[in-house]
Amino acid sequence: MLRLASYDIVFQEIPDEVTLALNLSGCPNRCTGCHSPHLQEDTGKALNEKVLENLLEKYGNAVTCICFMGGDGFPEEVLKLAQFIRRRGEIFFALKTAWYSGKPELYKDAELYFDYIKTGKYMKELGGLNVPTTNQRLYKIENKTMINITNKFYKQ
């Protein structure tokens, strides 16, 4: 079951967006040097359409993007909730959708429901998204075309 450990409004995870980041627990990736080990536990309350709708009503006007941080243990549920946000587009039409996955590749059809997807495990020796040696990638998706925008994170 997809569980919401916490959430926050953030400004750097998705370039040029104000993002409601949903921190999902139950992460199966076991990255060496994991920066959020508490997210490997099954903590938090179940994240479903009702909980998401409440969050959208509360914060939808304050952000431009909703980002699922994790959820690799339950990818089908993440995809369903992204579809839910898209279906609610008549109300929250301006909201983009994003997914920070730790998997090396996109899940099937994920490009249909997200505007941004981050892929790749965190590997301490290669560094995070802010260094050019990273194995991680952030893609912007436009018309089902994936555009690698990882270099937007590199420190100037």
Ligand code: SF4
């Ligand atoms: S993807 Fe890796 S770094 Fe992120 S919570 Fe899971 S194990 Fe930790």
